[in-house]
Amino acid sequence: MTYDYDLFVIGAGPGGVAAAKRSAQYGVMVAIAEQAQAGGGCVNRGCIPKKLMVYASAFARLQRDAIAYGWSKSEQQFDWQRFVTVRDREIQRLQQVQRQALQTAGVEFINERATFVDAHTLAVGDRKITAAKILIAVGGKSIKPAISGIEHALTSNEMFHLRALPEQIAILGGGYIGVEFASILRGFGCEVTLINHEHCLLSGFDADLAAAVHRAFDHRGIQTLCNTTIKTIEPVPEGLRVTLEGETATPLVVETVLCATGRAPQLDELRLENAGVEAKTAIAVDDYSRTSQPHIFAVGDCTNRLQLTPVAKAEGKAFADTVFGQQPQVVHYDYVPSVVCSDPEAASVGLSEATAHEKLGGAIACYQSEFQPLFYSLTDRPQQSLVKLVVEANTERVVGIHMVGDHAGEIVQSLGVSLQMGITKQALERAIGIHPSSAEEFFSLERSPSAT
Ligand SMILES: Cc1cc2nc3c(=O)[nH]c(=O)nc-3n(C[C@H](O)[C@H](O)[C@H](O)COP(=O)(O)OP(=O)(O)OC[C@H]3O[C@@H](n4cnc5c(N)ncnc54)[C@H](O)[C@@H]3O)c2cc1C
Numbered sequence: 001m002t003y004d005y006d007l008f009v010i011g012a013g014p015g016g017v018a019a020a021k022r023s024a025q026y027g028v029m030v031a032i033a034e035q036a037q038a039g040g041g042c043v044n045r046g047c048i049p050k051k052l053m054v055y056a057s058a059f060a061r062l063q064r065d066a067i068a069y070g071w072s073k074s075e076q077q078f079d080w081q082r083f084v085t086v087r088d089r090e091i092q093r094l095q096q097v098q099r100q101a102l103q104t105a106g107v108e109f110i111n112e113r114a115t116f117v118d119a120h121t122l123a124v125g126d127r128k129i130t131a132a133k134i135l136i137a138v139g140g141k142s143i144k145p146a147i148s149g150i151e152h153a154l155t156s157n158e159m160f161h162l163r164a165l166p167e168q169i170a171i172l173g174g175g176y177i178g179v180e181f182a183s184i185l186r187g188f189g190c191e192v193t194l195i196n197h198e199h200c201l202l203s204g205f206d207a208d209l210a211a212a213v214h215r216a217f218d219h220r221g222i223q224t225l226c227n228t229t230i231k232t233i234e235p236v237p238e239g240l241r242v243t244l245e246g247e248t249a250t251p252l253v254v255e256t257v258l259c260a261t262g263r264a265p266q267l268d269e270l271r272l273e274n275a276g277v278e279a280k281t282a283i284a285v286d287d288y289s290r291t292s293q294p295h296i297f298a299v300g301d302c303t304n305r306l307q308l309t310p311v312a313k314a315e316g317k318a319f320a321d322t323v324f325g326q327q328p329q330v331v332h333y334d335y336v337p338s339v340v341c342s343d344p345e346a347a348s349v350g351l352s353e354a355t356a357h358e359k360l361g362g363a364i365a366c367y368q369s370e371f372q373p374l375f376y377s378l379t380d381r382p383q384q385s386l387v388k389l390v391v392e393a394n395t396e397r398v399v400g401i402h403m404v405g406d407h408a409g410e411i412v413q414s415l416g417v418s419l420q421m422g423i424t425k426q427a428l429e430r431a432i433g434i435h436p437s438s439a440e441e442f443f444s445l446e447r448s449p450s451a452t
């Protein structure tokens with residue numbers, strides 16, 4: 001049987017693009033379908049526009065810091081529409097970079113939606129295309145809880161296309177997206193209420209890290225309501241009336257509600273049943289990203305693994321190496337660093353203290369320090385940084401690294417390599433740091449009183 005392509009990839013986000021390029025390097029004929037813009041959620045509705053908003057919103061506080069350092073006060077206004085114009089120009093440039101990279105690699109880019117006709121055939125626009133192997137990399141979509149009036153709440157997608165910044169916003173969900181948008185919007189001067197049904201923000205992270213972000217949000221005037229959720233949302237002349245249930249019940253009236261309660265695979269229009277690919281909420285895959293059909297694979301947010309760009313890319317490359325490079329590769333998820341791009345930034349790699357307790361039977365020690373970085377000594381901001389190590393007590397092996405503070409993401413991802421290589425607390429103590437810096441604190445940490 002001959003096919004039109006050796007590999008057909010559905011979705012040109014980070015997972016699909018990485019897989020398509022690497023597969024083409026192995027000399028196979030590859031095409032990729034994208035129903036929207038090259039770059040996927042990451043470039044168009046996620047990491048990139050979000051991080052540009054983080055940068056934009058930081059200038060207000062940096063201006064105040066500059067005055068503390070002796071700069072003159074100057075009147076400056078933020079122009080949201082001007083920012084949107086320059087941001088979107090950069091996103092269009094990145095879309096082009098993605099398309100160019102595919103073309104250079106010899107991958108055919110087809111700007112159409114693909115749906116399964118049968119296990120080897122796809123309907124792509126008005127064409128029928130066959131492929132020996134198919135990779136599904138269709139990403140995810142926001143999910144909203146069943147709350148009366150939830151249709152009035154925006155998701156992160158719409159936050160990038162607001163006509164103007166809201167004066168007040170209620171954000172439902174205290175995970176990555178809720179915390180990041182709370183921080184960004186507060187930076188722009190909005191009144192922010194962050195509502196989370198769990199007892200703390202960032203519940204998957206180390207409890208000390210989550211508490212440090214919560215404290216910093218209190219100082220920044222972000223109102224955080226934990227053990228609380230939204231009961232109803234109803235339009236009123238002043239905006240949206242939000243009733244609450246749980247620990248806090250006082251209703252709010254806000255201009256905008258953002259729903260940030262998690263994301264799920266985007267499988268609705270793929271017609272997976274036509275190809276016999278098993279999926280419940282996510283596409284089921286084995287360690288090599290193979291679905292229930294031996295010639296169909298899936299990577300990235302449409303599977304039930306970590307929803308992060310570097311993970312989708314790693315899965316895409318591992319798929320290509322395994323299937324076309326004859327070098328079977330399994331992606332390991334234990335040491336994936338991650339960052340919450342809030343102010344202050346929070347980053348982690350490895351185990352939290354609570355997870356280390358569960359996994360290692362309680363035989364752990366924790367080392368941590370909270371300190372004021374030098375930069376803030378001249379400013380009026382009570383900004384504290386936190387650094388924390390979780391260590392296996394009998395071997396001294398470091399199993400978790402956590403930080404809250406400026407550049408936490410950059411610092412933690414570098415230290416994450418040593419964690420993966422099995423570094424011990426003693427070896428870290430022998431390391432010579434850079435002074436003055438925040439990262440040097442990791443090399444001289446005292447055992448924390450809470451350690452077991
Ligand atoms: C607001 C926000 C901020 C984020 N910030 C970060 C961050 O800072 N760092 C980080 O690591 N991760 C971040 N993420 C997560 C990251 O964006 C995702 O993990 C990553 O984009 C997943 O890549 P993917 O290739 O699996 O899917 P996606 O990037 O979602 O790409 C899938 C592509 O498939 C296309 N597609 C879907 N169905 C079809 C079809 N039938 N035919 C053709 N094309 C189709 C879609 O249009 C899309 O372009 C963020 C996510 C959000 C929502």
Ligand SMILES: NC(=O)c1ccc[n+]([C@@H]2O[C@H](COP(=O)([O-])OP(=O)(O)OC[C@H]3O[C@@H](n4cnc5c(N)ncnc54)[C@H](O)[C@@H]3O)[C@@H](O)[C@H]2O)c1
Nearest residue numbers: 145173174175176177178196197229260261262263307339
């Ligand atoms: N910086 C980054 O790397 C980054 C940034 C954004 C998103 N992402 C990825 O996107 C994924 C989705 O992000 P997210 O923030 O939507 O999901 P999340 O899983 O991180 O957080 C969802 C939050 O919503 C809360 N919640 C759920 N239902 C609720 C309800 N009915 N009432 C109140 N609270 C409720 C949960 O307790 C949780 O705190 C993340 O898991 C992450 O993998 C990563």
